Amino acid sequence: MVGTYGGYGLAAADPVAAPANASEAVQRMIDLSRQSEQMNQQALNAQADLDAKAATAATADQRAADAAATLDAAKAEIRRYQPVIERAATSALLGSRSNRLTSLLVSNSPQQLLDQMSIVDLVGARTNEQLGQYQKATDAAAAAEAGARAAADAARAASVAADKVRSDLEAKRAALQGSMAQVIAAWGQLSAGDKSALAGSMFPPGFDRDSLLEGLVPGSGTSALAAGLTRVGDPYVWGATGPDQFDCSGLVQWAFHQVGKNVPRTSQQQAGYGTPVDQQDLQPGDVVFFYSDISHVGIYAGNGLMLHASTFGVPVQVAPLGWSPFHSARRF
Known part of the structure; x- marks a missing residue:
């Protein structure tokens, strides 16, 4: 007859009840020990699984933290270029952007004209470059946000998986402890001769x-x-x-x-x-x-x-x- 203990099959015989004979006592001891060995290996496997999943969860947590830091850096980069974008937008709105014709009209000499035209070209190139950098920073922020979200989801999933295995491990350990107690009780019922024969x-x-x-x-x-x-x-x-x-x-x-x-x-x-x-x-x-x-x-x-x-x-x-x-x- 087999019953259950903590969800695992165990011999239902009461280890406290006296065996009918020495042979029965030794066989009970062997059967209980065999079940305990199985549970021991199951608990060890669960521990190994937990260790692996805990490591995965730790890695996922670190990736989530790295992704969040990347997102923060990308947002900081956007803020750095924000004044440039606002000035460019204001200038376009008011129609006050400098151009080559304006430089020609206000120049007092050919050299001054060349100098002003160079400044206009430089300002335009720099603004364009900064606008490009702003776009790159925006794209990077969007990618970082998606990465951070995915990393956070992975970290949560890994944590849930580890918790499930941890719960399974606790159940296996509880079953093993119960089985071990039965083995020790059965061992205590053996005579010195039976113990020696078993060994x-x-x-x-x-x-x-x-x-x-x-x-x-x-x-x-x-x-x-x-x-x-x-x-x-x-x-x-x-x-x-x-x-x-x-x-x-x-x-x-x-x-x-x-x-x-x-x-x-x-x-x-x-x-x-x-x-x-x-x-x-x-x-x-x-x-x-x-x-x-x-x-x-x-x-x-x-x-x-x-x-x-x-x-x-x-x-x-x-x-x-x-x-x-x-x-x-x-x-x-």
């Missing part, structure tokens, strides 16, 4: 870490695997990225960060990083993904094994690849 061994029988890592190439997937293997035994913690506690994608991100690769945070994001690899072509250091929603990830360790942080109550360990339904693989 299992850190390495499968016959696993030889030293021979696996012989000839590893610095900065490669095998060197990331080597870094990850140093964390075997560290606890699984939802949302943790190291250095001494991890969730599944946090371990992968941490391991590759040690060899200089900035791998995305979530399992779904990591599934789009690097290049695809067919399952039959897996090499140690390749990254393997599980479940149809890509909610689990590990690092291939060769011979059908992988390094992963699986779930609450189970430390980082090397386990069979068939631990979960295989989805895909990538080479970072």
